[in-house]
Amino acid sequence: MTRRFALMIDPVAADEPRSDYADTFTQVDAAAPALSVGELSTQRGDGVFESIGVVDGHAQEVVPHLERLAHSARLCDLPVPNLDQWHQAIDHAAAQLDNGESVIKLILSRGVEHGPTPTAWVTAAPAADFTTARQDGVRVVTLDRGYDLGAAERAPWLLLGAKTLSYAVNMAALREAHRRGADDAIFLSND
Structure with a gap:
């Protein structure tokens, strides 16, 4: 993959059961501005994240990463993410990736200062080259x-x-x- 990929997520309550969440995330240009200047993730680092390795289009250990994202959200008094929704977003992002190694990042922030909802997004990009470290x-x-x-x-x-x-x-x-x-x-x- 030579380009970056990003999805903005419209967070759905953790207890809202659905089978399809595709209408809750939107692909955005990863190179274009997408966050408000009032966003607390950039102003104060007020949010949580996870990084998931992807090998040949297959995201690694998705469930443990989602569980840790939910744990971090609880510790930070953020709304607990709907894990099924995020899992579908991860699958969608992974499907956009070429073979080789990539990384998907999940980000959940408190949102815009004094705003009503959190901000959530998923990014995907080529992974760093770890050849030297492995050898x-x-x-x-x-x-x-x-x-x-x-x-x-x-x-x-x-x-x-x-x-x-x-x-x-x-x-x-x-x-x-x-x-x-x-x-x-x-x-x-x-x-």
């Missing part, structure tokens, strides 16, 4: 997580365990790993 391995460095394993229970507002769009700490850790001559970082806690 030569990766170098990692361990970094202090900064809090113990009990922090999530004591401070649920830290959203530990949610895969949020607010990835600034993760990206800073990756830059630190690179400064130390490594490819990636593994977080450790003091306990």
Whole structure:
């Protein structure tokens, strides 16, 4: 696949049973603007996401990814996604992909500030080339997580365990790993 692909999703309540959700997502030009300037995903990183590997048009481990998306949404007080709806959107996106490796990203945000509904979309794009990592391995460095394993229970507002769009700490850790001559970082806690 040489182009990117995107779908905007009109979220349907998790408990709304239907057999076909095709009318709830719309293909958009992945290179064109699609989000409002008031969108909280870009302003504050207020949302959750999942990335799904796709090999030769087959999305990998879709159900566990959808379950983790729903778990993250609950932790962030977002509407729980309708997993059947999202599964159909994933299948639709995967069908657009060429053979080889790709990645599908699922994004669910709080939406526009003071807006009535969340914003949801799915993107698909060619995967990065992992040939070198597969052949030569990766170098990692361990970094202090900064809090113990009990922090999530004591401070649920830290959203530990949610895969949020607010990835600034993760990206800073990756830059630190690179400064130390490594490819990636593994977080450790003091306990």
